[in-house]
Amino acid sequence: MIRETRMKGKALFFWAILSPALALMVWLTAYPMLSVAVTSLQNYNYMTDTRSWVGLGNYGDILGDRLFLQSFRNTLVFCLGTTLVEVFLGIVLALVFYGDFRGKRTFMILAIFPMMLSTMVVCAVWKTLFHYDIGLLNYTLQSLGLERFGWLIDKNKALSSLALVDIWQWTPFSFIVIQAGLASVPAEIFEASLIDGASSRQRVFRITLPILRDQILLLALLRTIDTFKVFAKVYALTGGGPGNATETTSLFIYREAFSYFKFGRSSAASMITLAAVVLMSAFYLRKILKEE
Amino acid sequence: MAAYVAKKRGILFPLALASILFVTLFPIYWIIVTALKPSIENISPVPFLLPHNATLANFAALLSGGYLRNLLNSVFVTGASTLLSLVLALLAAYALCRYRFPFRLNQAFLIWIILAKMLPPVVLAVPIYEVFMKAKFLNSLWGLVLVYQVYTLPYCIWMLFGFVKSLPLEYEEAAEIDGASPLQVLGRIVLPLVRTGIVATAIFTVIVAWDEFLFAVLFIRSPELLTLPLVIVNFIGEFETLWGQLMAVGLLAALPVLLFSRIVYRHMSTAYALGLK
Missing domain, CATH: 1.10.3720.10 (MetI-like)
Incomplete structure (x- = not known):
């Protein structure tokens, strides 16, 4: 009897300490998700606060919207491009700086500075570096006898310039993750392959990369999810321009909702974005889980 | 421990080290220098790598601006x-x-x-x-x-x-x-x-x-x-080229x-x- 009341008291205690976090997450994520799913099927008039069902009308509308398609394409290009480059550079850097050397700790700490900065600080400094007339990059190009670059104002280059900023900021993350992975592999494995006469290319492609496969995939997953959300960089550096060259889905949803108050359309666009994120994550996770 | 890809003694390794640090740290250096330059130097068409007349005016402007x-x-x-x-x-x-x-x-x-x-x-x-x-x-x-x-x-x-x-x-x-x-x-x-x-x-x-x-x-x-x-x-x-103050805020945030x-x-x-x- 005493034991039973004690068990009950414990259950009550655990429910009590879980519930604040549970309630907050339901309120801030589960409810909004449901609300977006419902609103995507409705025509919601913000001014009169009336809703009418339109079925899949918003989805048809969005999928036929050239600006949305362009924003989706830009987001994919940005996301896959930056992820690929960041992971690749991370691997190269981790291999080059493998092992111990004097000042390695200090070097690593300095090397992760970019990812420690606020995104807005990063944007601010790159905005000045990219400036067409008085930016340092164009000045350097010109003094080398080259043409000035329209970093942020040429519609064929703006998206790549944004990618460059992301790569500068986040390659350190790939670097540190891969080098931690490499450091956890016993050095004997590499030494043994050296004695067996493996060439350095063989050692990289046949031994190191397969061992680090899961870590590399997980890193790619993290970067894909993160770069797919890109908002602050675009907002601060180009505002989606020039033209629509750097419009991304986050910016599109933001504008549909908070500039044009088209909540039905913004919700449908949100659901499509969501589906894309889930699909991409499933792709990576399946690969990660397959071998185990 | 055996070196992995590159030999760490040659000339190439310190060179790689230096160029990585340069790419990584230069923008951060630029934040600091820009924050220390008077505004006239920041809009000069020929950028200087060091401030000619280093000043704390940008930080003072931030303080008086209520930031x-x-x-x-x-x-x-x-x-x-x-x-x-x-x-x-x-x-x-x-x-x-x-x-x-x-x-x-x-x-x-x-x-x-x-x-x-x-x-x-x-x-x-x-x-x-x-x-x-x-x-x-x-x-x-x-x-x-x-x-x-x-x-x-x-x-x-x-x-x-x-x-x-x-x-x-x-x-x-x-x-x-x-x-x-x-x-x-x-x-x-x-x-x-x-x-x-x-x-x-x-x-x-x-x-x-x-x-x-x-x-x-x-x-x-x-x-x-x-x-x-x-x-x-x-x-x-808003202020496209108030770079000195911008970078001073940036430094505070960084x-x-x-x-x-x-x-x-x-x-x-x-x-x-x-x-x-």
Whole structure:
């Protein structure tokens, strides 16, 4: 009897300490998700606060919207491009700086500075570096006898310039993750392959990369999810321009909702974005889980 | 230990080292130099690598412009949201580790919050905006503290869940036999044991909250409530070439988190090597 009341008291205690976090997450994520799913099927008039069902009308509308398609394409290009480059550079850097050397700790700490900065600080400094007339990059190009670059104002280059900023900021993350992975592999494995006469290319492609496969995939997953959300960089550096060259889905949803108050359309666009994120994550996770 | 790809003695290795450091650090150097230059030097068509007449005028302008207030806003929002997340997350993580809730709630909740963290936050923005409008949380720093839980709470729960799970049960059982209440067990036994884990978690939370932009730009209207990222974006947008002041704000926003680099490095180089598989 005493034991039973004690068990009950414990259950009550655990429910009590879980519930604040549970309630907050339901309120801030589960409810909004449901609300977006419902609103995507409705025509919601913000001014009169009336809703009418339109079925899949918003989805048809969005999928036929050239600006949305362009924003989706830009987001994919940005996301896959930056992820690929960041992971690749991370691997190269981790291999080059493998092992111990004097000042390695200090070097690593300095090397992760970019990812420690606020995104807005990063944007601010790159905005000045990219400036067409008085930016340092164009000045350097010109003094080398080259043409000035329209970093942020040429519609064929703006998206790549944004990618460059992301790569500068986040390659350190790939670097540190891969080098931690490499450091956890016993050095004997590499030494043994050296004695067996493996060439350095063989050692990289046949031994190191397969061992680090899961870590590399997980890193790619993290970067894909993160770069797919890109908002602050675009907002601060180009505002989606020039033209629509750097419009991304986050910016599109933001504008549909908070500039044009088209909540039905913004919700449908949100659901499509969501589906894309889930699909991409499933792709990576399946690969990660397959071998185990 | 054998060198992996490159020999570390030749000329190439120090060269690689130097060029990586140059690419990494130059923009940060540029922030500092630009903040120290008088505005006339910053708009010169021939940029100088060093200020000719170094000055603190940009920082003085920030002080007289009342931007100290914005720094304090950022400090408050970051501190409060980190504290709130840590408290809620420790309670939740402990419950999830030590008690099996019905309907497989343990797994469902953990998976749900990691999914929520993967979403682009703008997807949640409209409904949250509406809810906050009704609750009068818009244009308030407390509102930001609450909404930042979308980012920070899932992360803290997952991290602390890992730390609590790795604790041996014996201490808690012993305390229980001695008649300690569950709350005492949590406060006196578990809390001290996961202290280092809490510090590591807190630092990552601080970085995220310090950096947050989307909800801040949506929720905050009054100039006196702006956080530093908003001040910076306004500077970028409105005064195209007040670069000295822009970088002075940037420096204010950069320094506090840069101080954590050592701890982040130490933590990441162990966490990712062992845990995240």
